[in-house]
Amino acid sequence: MPILKTVRARLTLLYSGLFVVSGAALLTITYLLVSQTKRNVVLRNFNADGSPLPSPDFLDDLTERARTEAERQHQETLHSLLTYSGVALAIMTVLALALGWLMAGRILRPLRSMIASIQRISGRNVHDRLAATGPRDELRDLSDTVDGLLQRLETALDAHKRFVANAAHELRTPLTLEHALIEEMLTDRTATLPQYRALCERLLELRHQQAAMLESLLTLAGSERGLSQRDHVDLSAITERTVSSYQAAALHEGVRLAEHIDSAWTTGDPALVERLVANLVDNAIGYNVPGGTVEVSTGVRDGCAVLVVTNSGAPIPRERVDALFEPFQRLDRTAGRAGHHGLGLSIVRAIATAHDAAVAATPDPDGGLRIEVTFAGALMTESSMAGQGLAQH
Numbered sequence: 001m002p003i004l005k006t007v008r009a010r011l012t013l014l015y016s017g018l019f020v021v022s023g024a025a026l027l028t029i030t031y032l033l034v035s036q037t038k039r040n041v042v043l044r045n046f047n048a049d050g051s052p053l054p055s056p057d058f059l060d061d062l063t064e065r066a067r068t069e070a071e072r073q074h075q076e077t078l079h080s081l082l083t084y085s086g087v088a089l090a091i092m093t094v095l096a097l098a099l100g101w102l103m104a105g106r107i108l109r110p111l112r113s114m115i116a117s118i119q120r121i122s123g124r125n126v127h128d129r130l131a132a133t134g135p136r137d138e139l140r141d142l143s144d145t146v147d148g149l150l151q152r153l154e155t156a157l158d159a160h161k162r163f164v165a166n167a168a169h170e171l172r173t174p175l176t177l178e179h180a181l182i183e184e185m186l187t188d189r190t191a192t193l194p195q196y197r198a199l200c201e202r203l204l205e206l207r208h209q210q211a212a213m214l215e216s217l218l219t220l221a222g223s224e225r226g227l228s229q230r231d232h233v234d235l236s237a238i239t240e241r242t243v244s245s246y247q248a249a250a251l252h253e254g255v256r257l258a259e260h261i262d263s264a265w266t267t268g269d270p271a272l273v274e275r276l277v278a279n280l281v282d283n284a285i286g287y288n289v290p291g292g293t294v295e296v297s298t299g300v301r302d303g304c305a306v307l308v309v310t311n312s313g314a315p316i317p318r319e320r321v322d323a324l325f326e327p328f329q330r331l332d333r334t335a336g337r338a339g340h341h342g343l344g345l346s347i348v349r350a351i352a353t354a355h356d357a358a359v360a361a362t363p364d365p366d367g368g369l370r371i372e373v374t375f376a377g378a379l380m381t382e383s384s385m386a387g388q389g390l391a392q393h
Helices: 008-033 054-121 138-187 194-223 235-245 248-255 270-286 343-353 382-386
Strands: 233-234 255-261 265-268 293-301 304-311 358-363 369-374
Touching: 008 054, 054 138, 054 343, 138 194, 138 343, 233 235, 233 293, 235 255, 235 265, 235 270, 235 304, 248 255, 248 270, 248 369, 265 382, 270 293, 270 304, 270 343, 270 358, 343 358
Parallel strands: 255 293
Antiparallel strands: 233 265, 293 304, 304 369, 358 369
């Protein structure tokens, strides 16, 4: 690395440059002040012993010679001042360079220590921290900022490792089951055609589940990248359409599905918003109890489009609510309908984050969950302005 490209060299040149400019300015001001000093020559008309001086002509000649000598001495004084000051400034410039180099190194020492510590941190020891001490200054703030970044990075890496492990487990389970079913059928030499047909149907069902999981994983990965463009989204129309499509599934599960739809518009990706609503409704139906209820409502509150999905079900500990939004997290891995892999709410959170929306989940003490999604802004229409508000259910 060229020495002039280092921060230490640039700081040294900056310190020295400021010193040279200040010294040159001080020298110039001093020179100008001394050069403007009045050079008066006063001659008395009598000698020191009191006797009178010679004639006036002789006095004028003596005065002129004295004035000339004073001017010469003044010029010599200015020249000496300028010479000695220049030499002193040159010496002090060299000292300023040396002292600036030392001071810059001392100031940058904590930064070099932080750089060395950061270079030692990798995926295996991401838990290490800089943990800078000393006064609360810019370098301490920088260290704390880096520590915060490392903490978020460690959390993301841990979540990624858990996600990969859970995804591998979830994908391996149906493969293992398929292998076992095929192997069992091949070893059974008395198997009949209906049994082979039942096996094929079972394998087809497992394939559908795997395809659904892969689609969920792709949706989760895509929504976490954010939105490339935003369109007008009619949240109320999407919700109404989604609820209608799930009426048959709710009837099959013995769950009453009710809707309270008020006009609500926002901006975003219509397909992702529809997937968000579908996942919420699907989870509310799947993780419910026979004879339970699911209520879905939309509207505008405080200028924001709001979607609320409330369902009955088993009691959920409040401390476990946040975990439900992590991939492959389920309170009871045997609960729910077939095809639920614990990705529904994690996809909901990812889509909401991509739309700058807030997701709040509140467990009911009697059982079930209330999930509210508040989008960042609402597009007002005439109907929504006439009857603005979200029904409280």
